[in-house]
Amino acid sequence: MxxxxxxxxxxxxxxxxxxxxxxxxxxxxxxxxxxxxxxxxxxxxxxxxxxxxxxxxxxxxxxxxxxxxxxxxxxxxxxxxxxxxxxxxxxxxxxxxxxxxxxxxxxxxxxxxxxxxxxxxxxxxxxxxxxxxxxxxxxxxxxxxxxxxxxxxxxxxxxxxxxxxxxxxxxxxxxxxxxxxxxxxxxxxxTAQQIAFHEVGRQAVMADPDWKGGNYYGTTVPASGLSLARMIGHITYMSWMSMEQKFGRKLRDKDKLGYDLSKDFEVQSYLEYRGKSFVDRFDANSYLYLTKAMDYFDxxxxxxxxxxxxxxxxxxxxxxxxxxxxxxxxxxxxxxxxxxxxxxxxxxxxxxxxxxxxxxxxxxxxxxxxxxxxxxxxxxxxxxxxxx
Amino acid sequence: MIRLDYEIIADIIEPGSKVLDLGCGDGELLSLLKQKKDCRGTGIEISPEEIFKCMERGVSVAQGSIDSDFDVYEDKRFDYVILNESLQQVLNIEKVLSESLRIGKKVIVGIPNFCDVRARFQLFFMGKVPVTESLPYKWYNTPNLRFLSLKDFRDFCFEKGINIEKACYLSEGRKVLWCTNLFADSGIFVLKRG
Structure with missing residues (x-):
C-alpha cells in the first residue's frame, strides 16, 4: 500500500x-x-x-x-x-x-x-x-x-x-x-494554426545536426534547435500586450541602435535566454513527442x-x-x-x-x-x- | 432580506424545476431557487464581476450574452426561463422572447416600468428623463436599451399571441393591485407560448 x-x-x-x-x-x-x-x-x-x-x-x-x-x-x-x-x-x-x-x-x-x-x-x-x-x-x-x-x-x-x-x-x-x-x-x-506552430518547432529541432535522428543521448544535445523551438513557442504563450508591456522597444545594454545584426532589443535577449535555459531542463525528443500528442488531440x-x-x-x-x-x-x-x-x-x-x-x-x-x-x-x- | 421580486418568482416556480436564468446577475435568485425549491438551475451573465459572485454563491453560470446559446437547446428543455430585469437590456427582444418561449415551458419576465407615476412626474413637470428606484440610471450610463411601460409589454404579448398566465406588479417593495401601469414601478409576468 x-x-x-x-x-x-x-x-x-x-x-x-x-x-x-x-x-x-x-x-x-x-x-x-x-x-x-x-x-x-x-x-x-x-x-x-x-x-x-x-x-x-x-x-x-x-x-x-x-x-x-x-x-x-x-x-x-x-x-x-x-x-x-x-x-x-x-x-x-x-x-x-x-x-x-x-x-x-x-x-x-x-x-x-x-x-x-x-x-x-x-x-x-x-x-x-x-x-x-x-x-x-x-x-x-x-x-x-x-x-x-x-x-x-x-x-x-x-x-x-x-x-x-x-x-x-x-x-x-x-x-x-x-x-x-x-x-x-x-x-x-x-487547429491548423496550433499544429503549424508545433510543426515549426519540430522542424527546428530536427534540422539541428546534433539531433542525429534522435540518437543524441550521451553526446551533444540539439541545443540550438530546441532553443529555437522554445523561442517560437514562447511567443505563442505571450500576447501582443504582454510583450509590449514587458519589452516594448527597450534596448538591451545599449543607449542607441547599433545598426548591425547584433542584439539591439530587450525582447531578443529575453527569447534567447528563454530558449537556452529550456535546453537545460527539457529533452528534445520529448518536445517532439509531446507536441505530436497535442496535434493528434481531437x-x-x-x-x-x-x-x-x-x-x-x-x-x-x-x-x-x-x-x-x-x-x-x-x-x-x-x-x-x-x-x-x-x-x-x-x-x-x-x-x-x-x-x-x-x-x-x-x-x-x-x-x-x-x-x-x-x-x-x-x-x-x-x-x-x-x-x- | 430577500428581494420581493425574487420572493415572487420563487413562489411561482414549482419545486424541482429546471431553470435557466438569462442575465442572472450575482446569482442570488438561482441560489434561492436551489435552496428553497430544490431547482436545478443555470445562468448566463455577461459581467465578469457578477460571474465571480455567482461562483461564490455556488451556482452554475456561463459567461456570455443572453442570446448566445439558444440554438444548443431543444424545445422545452427548461421548465422555466427567467428574464428578470434583463429583457430591457437586449436589442433583439422578439428573438430573445420567442426563443425563450421555445426552450422553456414557461418564461418569467421581470421589467421596470418606464411610465409609473414618478417617472411621469419627472418627465412632465421637471422635463427630465426619469431616474427612480427601478430606473436608477442616468441617460448617459444606463444599460437599458428598451424603454417600455407595463402596458406596452402587455400589448406586445397580445400582438405576438403570447399568453400572460400570471402578472404581479410591484412598487418600492410592495405589491400594487390597481392602476398598475401608473403605480407599479415594475412587473413580473409568467408567459406561455400562445
Missing part, C-alpha cells in the same frame, strides 16, 4: 519540502496507436491528506513542459513548484481540504517514461523507438496510478493547456471516475462534438483568458455549448488578462476566486449530496 499522506516536512527555512515519488507498472500498456509500451514508470507528487472515504482526491494535470512538482519546495530549491501560487494551504486548490496527485505525463522527460528513458530490451534510451503517444494514453497511465493509489473516484481533475486537454479527456474516457473536471485555457481539438474525430459529450457525467468548469490567442476563448465556448447541449452542469468563466496563454500560470487571484468556490460547490453537491 503506498503512502497516501503528503510526503513532506518542514525544512529549516520554513518552506514545506516535498519529494517526487515513483511507481513502475510492469505490464505493457496498449497505446491508442495500437503499439505496446512497458514497463511504464510514473513520477508523481502528492499534497494534502486523503480522507478516510477517499473522496477528496484531485488530479492536477500539467501542461506541455511541466512536471510532477506542482507545489511546495524540493529540498534545497530556491523556487517552488510550477503552480505553487494555486496549490497550498488556503489557496485555490486547498491542501487543508483536499488531497492532490500530480503525475508527470507519459512521454515527458521529468521522471515518467519517455523517449529519454532506457528501454529495458536494449538497455539504451528509447530515442525514436519510443512509440508515438496521445493525450488519451497519458490519461490511461494516470488511471493506472489512481488504481495503484486505491482512488476510485476523483472529486476533480484540473489542468491548463495540455493539462486542460487531459482534464477534458478524463471526463470522456472515465466518466464514472470523476465528479468534476476543470479545463483551463484548452481546446477540444488542435475529441470529436469527425463526429459532432455534441454527440461526443453525450457520455460526460462529471460537472465541468471551463476557464479561458481574453488575450489567449493560442487557445482562444472561442474554442472553450465551443466546448461549453456542446456540454450544454448534453445537459452537463457546466460553468464558464472568461478571465480578463493581458498575459496571453501564460495567464493560467500567473493569473492566480481570479482563478482562485473561481476554482476554490467551484470545488466547494462540487464537494457539497456531489459528494455530501446537499443542495445548500
Amino acid at each position: 503506498p503512502n497516501q499522506g503528503c510526503r513532506k516536512r518542514l525544512s529549516v527555512s520554513n518552506k514545506t519540502v516535498v519529494q517526487t515519488q515513483y511507481v513502475t507498472f510492469s505490464d505493457d500498456i496498449t497505446l491508442k496507436s495500437g503499439a505496446r509500451l512497458g514497463p511504464v514508470t510514473v513520477a508523481y507528487e502528492t499534497y494534502g491528506q486523503l480522507n478516510t472515504e477517499k473522496s477528496n482526491a484531485i488530479l492536477i494535470l500539467h501542461a506541455f513542459t511541466g512536471d510532477a512538482h506542482a507545489a511546495f519546495y524540493h529540498e534545497g530549491a530556491k523556487d517552488p513548484g510550477w503552480w505553487d501560487a494555486m496549490i497550498g494551504p488556503g489557496k485555490a486548490f486547498d491542501t487543508n481540504k483536499y488531497f492532490f496527485i500530480c503525475p508527470n505525463v507519459l512521454g515527458s522527460c521529468k521522471g515518467t517514461t519517455g523517449p529519454m528513458s532506457v528501454d529495458p530490451k536494449t538497455a539504451k534510451p528509447y530515442g525514436l523507438t519510443f512509440p508515438v503517444i496521445t493525450i488519451e494514453d497519458m490519461v490511461d497511465v494516470q488511471k493506472h496510478l489512481l488504481d495503484h493509489l486505491g482512488i476510485k473516484k476523483l472529486l476533480s481533475c484540473a489542468g491548463g493547456s495540455m493539462g486542460g486537454m487531459q482534464a477534458m479527456t478524463w471526463a470522456l474516457r472515465y466518466p464514472e471516475m470523476l465528479h468534476s473536471s476543470i479545463v483551463i485555457a484548452a481546446c477540444h481539438r488542435h 475529441l470529436a474525430e469527425g463526429r459532432k462534438l455534441g454527440e461526443v459529450f453525450q457520455d460526460v457525467k462529471a460537472d465541468l468548469l471551463v476557464i479561458s483568458f481574453t488575450s489567449d490567442w493560442l487557445y482562444p476563448s472561442s474554442q472553450s465556448q465551443e466546448m461549453v455549448r456542446a456540454l450544454k447541449a448534453n445537459d452537463v452542469d457546466v460553468s464558464y468563466v472568461e478571465i480578463k488578462s493581458d498575459y496571453g496563454h501564460d495567464a493560467f500560470l500567473v493569473e492566480f487571484e481570479d482563478q482562485t476566486r473561481v476554482i476554490s468556490n467551484y470545488l466547494a460547490k462540487v464537494q457539497k453537491e456531489r459528494v455530501l449530496g446537499r443542495n445548500l
Whole structure:
C-alpha cells in the first residue's frame, strides 16, 4: 500500500519540502496507436491528506513542459513548484481540504517514461523507438496510478493547456471516475494554426545536426534547435500586450541602435535566454513527442462534438483568458455549448488578462476566486449530496 | 432580506424545476431557487464581476450574452426561463422572447416600468428623463436599451399571441393591485407560448 499522506516536512527555512515519488507498472500498456509500451514508470507528487472515504482526491494535470512538482519546495530549491501560487494551504486548490496527485505525463522527460528513458530490451534510451503517444494514453497511465493509489473516484481533475486537454479527456474516457473536471485555457481539438506552430518547432529541432535522428543521448544535445523551438513557442504563450508591456522597444545594454545584426532589443535577449535555459531542463525528443500528442488531440474525430459529450457525467468548469490567442476563448465556448447541449452542469468563466496563454500560470487571484468556490460547490453537491 | 421580486418568482416556480436564468446577475435568485425549491438551475451573465459572485454563491453560470446559446437547446428543455430585469437590456427582444418561449415551458419576465407615476412626474413637470428606484440610471450610463411601460409589454404579448398566465406588479417593495401601469414601478409576468 503506498503512502497516501503528503510526503513532506518542514525544512529549516520554513518552506514545506516535498519529494517526487515513483511507481513502475510492469505490464505493457496498449497505446491508442495500437503499439505496446512497458514497463511504464510514473513520477508523481502528492499534497494534502486523503480522507478516510477517499473522496477528496484531485488530479492536477500539467501542461506541455511541466512536471510532477506542482507545489511546495524540493529540498534545497530556491523556487517552488510550477503552480505553487494555486496549490497550498488556503489557496485555490486547498491542501487543508483536499488531497492532490500530480503525475508527470507519459512521454515527458521529468521522471515518467519517455523517449529519454532506457528501454529495458536494449538497455539504451528509447530515442525514436519510443512509440508515438496521445493525450488519451497519458490519461490511461494516470488511471493506472489512481488504481495503484486505491482512488476510485476523483472529486476533480484540473489542468491548463495540455493539462486542460487531459482534464477534458478524463471526463470522456472515465466518466464514472470523476465528479468534476476543470479545463483551463484548452481546446477540444488542435487547429491548423496550433499544429503549424508545433510543426515549426519540430522542424527546428530536427534540422539541428546534433539531433542525429534522435540518437543524441550521451553526446551533444540539439541545443540550438530546441532553443529555437522554445523561442517560437514562447511567443505563442505571450500576447501582443504582454510583450509590449514587458519589452516594448527597450534596448538591451545599449543607449542607441547599433545598426548591425547584433542584439539591439530587450525582447531578443529575453527569447534567447528563454530558449537556452529550456535546453537545460527539457529533452528534445520529448518536445517532439509531446507536441505530436497535442496535434493528434481531437475529441470529436469527425463526429459532432455534441454527440461526443453525450457520455460526460462529471460537472465541468471551463476557464479561458481574453488575450489567449493560442487557445482562444472561442474554442472553450465551443466546448461549453456542446456540454450544454448534453445537459452537463457546466460553468464558464472568461478571465480578463493581458498575459496571453501564460495567464493560467500567473493569473492566480481570479482563478482562485473561481476554482476554490467551484470545488466547494462540487464537494457539497456531489459528494455530501446537499443542495445548500 | 430577500428581494420581493425574487420572493415572487420563487413562489411561482414549482419545486424541482429546471431553470435557466438569462442575465442572472450575482446569482442570488438561482441560489434561492436551489435552496428553497430544490431547482436545478443555470445562468448566463455577461459581467465578469457578477460571474465571480455567482461562483461564490455556488451556482452554475456561463459567461456570455443572453442570446448566445439558444440554438444548443431543444424545445422545452427548461421548465422555466427567467428574464428578470434583463429583457430591457437586449436589442433583439422578439428573438430573445420567442426563443425563450421555445426552450422553456414557461418564461418569467421581470421589467421596470418606464411610465409609473414618478417617472411621469419627472418627465412632465421637471422635463427630465426619469431616474427612480427601478430606473436608477442616468441617460448617459444606463444599460437599458428598451424603454417600455407595463402596458406596452402587455400589448406586445397580445400582438405576438403570447399568453400572460400570471402578472404581479410591484412598487418600492410592495405589491400594487390597481392602476398598475401608473403605480407599479415594475412587473413580473409568467408567459406561455400562445
